[in-house]
Amino acid sequence: MTGTVVVLGIFAADLAFTAPRLPRLGETLAARGFALGPGGKGSNQAVAAARSGARVRLVSRIGEDAFGAMARDLWSAEGIDIAHVRAGGAPTGAAFIFLEAGTGQNAIIVESGAAGLLSAADIEAAEAAFRGADIFLTQLEQPVEAAIRGLEMARRHGLRTILNPAPAGPVPDAAWCLCDVVTPNESEAAALTGIPVTDAASARAAGEALLARGVGCAVVTLGAEGVLVCEAGAATMIPAVRAGPVVDTTGAGDAFAGAFAAALAEGRPTLEAARFGCAVAGLAVTRPGAALSVPRRDEVAGFLA
Template sequence: MSVVKPVVVLGIFNADAVYRAERQPKIGETVMGEKFKLEAGGKGSNQAVSAARASGETGPEVHFISRLGADDFAKMARKIWSETGIIADVTEDPETHTGSAFIFIEAATGNNAIIVCPGAAGKMTAADLEARADLIGSASVFVTQLETPVESVRAGLAIARKAGVKTILNPAPARALDDELLALCDYLTPNESEAELLTGIAVTDRAGAEAAADALMARGVGAVVVTLGENGVLYRDQSRTIHVPVARAGAVAETTGAGDSFNGAFAVALAEGQPVEEALRFANAAAGISVTRPGASDSMASRAEIDALLARG
């Protein structure tokens, strides 16, 4: 049994139905597809899987707060969580469905078009979080994104802050946020486009990332971690700036889920008390491994893989 306090994640699970074809059909038309795959998705679930795998045998327990329908996609979610060791603190809602997404991929370009139906998770309320206040208060780190309604995100962050729990907000999908909510975030982890949407500052280089981070800290955020894709990650708080280059674990197969991998592993490292620079390197290694494999949840790195990559220096 781990002596490290848990990581608690709020978010959604999506069953992603991925279709690859030459082009999208027009209304009333049928086209033949080239490939299909049903994958586990949803940023919150992906981050919980990342955290659980990064935790290994001695790291923190990982709890996931969400809503599911009473259907086959819910069974899919529970199977993945069980296999990964995630403890599901989930309400089943028989009145609606588990989150799902239609993803069309254009074969020639890889461009996509997506329809997301969050279903049960789209009905998360502040009351769902208040009912789990004891769990959140017992955590070392609370992690959330913006796929559940903002009122649930705000409630979870507020409960964690009141209990002295570290808070991480991954502001995706990107949307405008008020200063009151931002002030509840010990760590905000946008990518370049999310940082730009929140601040109006173009993030095309390190100087832009630093300026965006400063603007967000001026609005109350404790520290900002801007994920920069192939350029690594930039961390900035009131007293220091740290840039960590990308961790290269092999040829890039697919970048889907890399940000989720980073956030889940970063939460584990913080829960274990790793200094920020080491936590950033740990999370970067997890993300670097994830991009060498296709898929989202399926690509998340194990603790042994992360440790081995870090040992290579």
């Protein structure tokens, strides 16, 4: 059984530099490696959902430039429906990614570019994308007003909704009740709730704080520890999947989110979908890149077997 996932989010060209540390202000460091590839949380998650077996419809904006052409080539190769991707108005987004040599840990600065112009009107214009779909997934790299209208549109058409609140920012209180699932990482959960998240116990406290705001389910991702699924009256720890040496963690959260959405779209229970998402993320971090590091469904199935 295959489900349909609607993704609202941005594409950004990832410019990734590997170095032993970040430079101080006024300092120039020699990098130990550089790569240019496709990124942006919405696009990464759309690719992850498609590679996990879902039909994917993307709502976004890109520029009419070389990075925009990179985006179209990627989406075409992955079979993603881009009938509701607009072009023009500003350059395509881009991201600076610092990768710490030896650990693969990252720090990122992103500029949304044309996707920063996404508005509630764009969501209304893309209403056809929501018809007959199963899951709506969005983040906060595009304006929050667009994300909220997307959540409202999804509810109008009976889709289950997922908010990946990244990067963490102000979310109107009324928006939380539109979220069937939220998937923050440790820092995002802390920023949203004011509760420092350092372990499973504090993750549960943050998750329960989100449930109290009207969220149906909070899935707090805890990096190498796994994810904590927090639902009314229960919290379940899903351990991370270790598939080999960690090379690059840049796309791990997006790999999880897209795979999790795809699994829910085909009708899997929440805990089973979270386990599948952990397997996809565990494989993704063993190779460089964001979108292009995501394994395909048959590879995941072989690994789990």
